[in-house]
Amino acid sequence: MQLQEAVLGRRSVRKFLSKPVAEEIISDIIAKSLWAPSWGNTQPWEIIVATGKPLQEFKKRNRAALLEGKAPQPDIAMPEIWPPSNKKRYVDLGKSVLQALSIAREDTQARTEHFARMFYLFDAPAVVIFAVDRALLLEYAMLDIGIILQTFCLLAHDSGLGTCIMAAIVSYPQIARQVLAIDENKRLVMGAAFGWPDPDAPINSFARSRGKFEEFVRWVR
Numbered sequence: 273m274q275l276q277e278a279v280l281g282r283r284s285v286r287k288f289l290s291k292p293v294a295e296e297i298i299s300d301i302i303a304k305s306l307w308a309p310s311w312g313n314t315q316p317w318e319i320i321v322a323t324g325k326p327l328q329e330f331k332k333r334n335r336a337a338l339l340e341g342k343a344p345q346p347d348i349a350m351p352e353i354w355p356p357s358n359k360k361r362y363v364d365l366g367k368s369v370l371q372a373l374s375i376a377r378e379d380t381q382a383r384t385e386h387f388a389r390m391f392y393l394f395d396a397p398a399v400v401i402f403a404v405d406r407a408l409l410l411e412y413a414m415l416d417i418g419i420i421l422q423t424f425c426l427l428a429h430d431s432g433l434g435t436c437i438m439a440a441i442v443s444y445p446q447i448a449r450q451v452l453a454i455d456e457n458k459r460l461v462m463g464a465a466f467g468w469p470d471p472d473a474p475i476n477s478f479a480r481s482r483g484k485f486e487e488f489v490r491w492v493r
């Protein structure tokens with residue numbers, strides 16, 4: 273696949289086939305992702321890959337925490353306020369997702385079920401979590417994690433896999449620590465669910481949007 277095709281063709285996938293992903297494929301994608309740049313070539317990441325029974329247990333406990341109304345306590349605080357233009361895009365995404373699932377806005381039960389599926393990590397056959405040591409300066413480490421995460425997603429897409437970067441994977445980090453044996457001194461930055469995309473699922477094909485070039489770019493000539 274050409275790089276441009278990969279960049280433009282990658283999208284978040286939220287429904288997967290039940291077919292597992294072979295470990296060789298996952299290893300190959302991660303080995304190539306390790307070529308991502310990082311500050312001073314520090315390569316500050318720890319990468320946890322979860323599949324099979326441990327992942328099943330993690331999904332169940334993650335969903336249960338949500339349904340029990342436990343407050344998320346991510347290691348990296350989630351934004352609570354945004355500039356209006358950012359907020360509008362967030363709200364628009366929510367509308368597109370609900371529309372693709374044929375869920376009416378006022379149907380609270382169906383919306384809860386969607387959130388439950390999300391915290392069940394869309395039942396993906398595999399999940400990757402990127403963590404960094406607590407001793408690291410977080411802002412810089414976050415840049416490095418962002419770069420390797422997108423590298424991973426593009427390479428996965430190149431292999432025909434679908435990915436969804438998910439804050440919902442690291443919203444209850446204590447559960448991940450317990451079930452996936454992650455050290456207390458690692459901060460869980462972000463995760464991605466991945467697997468073979470369900471080609472027939474409308475949630476995998478709704479139209480996405482991006483702001484106009486002029487909204488973001490200012491030439492200084």
Ligand SMILES: Cc1cc2nc3c(=O)[nH]c(=O)nc-3n(C[C@H](O)[C@H](O)[C@H](O)COP(=O)(O)O)c2cc1C
Pocket residue numbers: 282283284285286365390436437438439440441462480
């Ligand atoms: C840091 C981060 C966290 C995200 N968390 C979630 C999540 O918890 N659930 C979800 O459905 N999508 C999540 N997404 C996916 C975004 O909604 C998605 O990337 C965005 O809408 C753009 O769509 P695209 O990935 O299809 O291009 C996350 C993306 C990023 C970068």
